[in-house]
Amino acid sequence: MARLNEEGQWIVLMGLLVAVALFFLALIVNQSALVGQTTSEAVLEFPKNDIRDLRSAIFDYIDAECNEEVEQDIIAISLERKNAVVSFSVGGPQDVQGHKMHPVSIHYNNGVTAYNETTHY
């Protein structure tokens, strides 16, 4: 038996090492699944379209001479349909680079995402 060529034993040893490494990798993969799920959910839940819709509604409201009842309607509809608390204020026209523009500040919060914007329209 002793005369058998034993130089290939390192291959078996490497096999063992790879198996141990795979075991620890499997542990890590097992842990990470939950993290990945919640993170991707947060990315998917960003209310991009809701914020865009709100902005366009506010700009229409400015075009329509800032009716107080429309403001209340926008706030109520956002709360009822989009579950978002919104508030916005429109200032008097200012001269911005030769154009008459209204300073607008928008606040949006749906419990996950809070969004604040100050712009001119």
Next chain:
Amino acid sequence: MIANDRAVSEAIGFILILGLVLTGIGLVTLYGYPVLVKEQSSTDVKNMERAMIVIQNDMKSLCFKNVPYKESTLQVSGGTLEVIPGGEEGAKSEFVISNSEGEVNSEFHPGALVYRSDRSTEVIALENGAVITRQEGSAGSAMLAEPRWFYDGPTKTFVIYIMNVTADERMAKSGMATVRMKRLATSPIPPIENPGTVKVMYNSPSDDHSVAWKNYLTSPMVGMRKASSPLDTYEISDVDKLVIKEYTIEILSI
């Protein structure tokens, strides 16, 4: 190989090896097997935690995204999934929302989806939009996934979501389960202007998730603080507008 090998016997060698093998088998049976079983049950519980978060996401879609119907198939292994319908009699826990002036006084019995593990004491519940874990028979609980209550600072608006679970009967299942859910129409509760101090009381006689709810309601996201009395009551002051949104989800089958 000059050494004297007169004491070398095949029988002794065999007995030594056999002894080692038997010791090895004994050790594995004594210590290894329980560890394996424990590992298996903790894997089952972990999978179920994930499945509960999936159901919670489905419920969020039903409530917040105007989706009328959802179903998802999941593997309930190592335990039983049970539906406890809400309402006055069936549900155990209740939320009482009131304010300092006393004009708001609403009670909600949201019901729950509960998973109980067979091999361990772990219990996972989906109650009022939150996934909560606890150990059967011992105090304490923790929230795995939170609901979406919030206080909006700039507008001083406090938003409370109530997610009721209803079913025609109590249901339970283990193995492959398809949870089919439908949103029922609920009459909207109009926002309450200037409620002053809003109080939320969580009351649960047997299924005790009070620690989880305490930690959630007093977290910075919701920003309530513990009221001096009665027990398990939390309050938030300086609220200009209180919004209570109530949803009812019917579990058609599991």
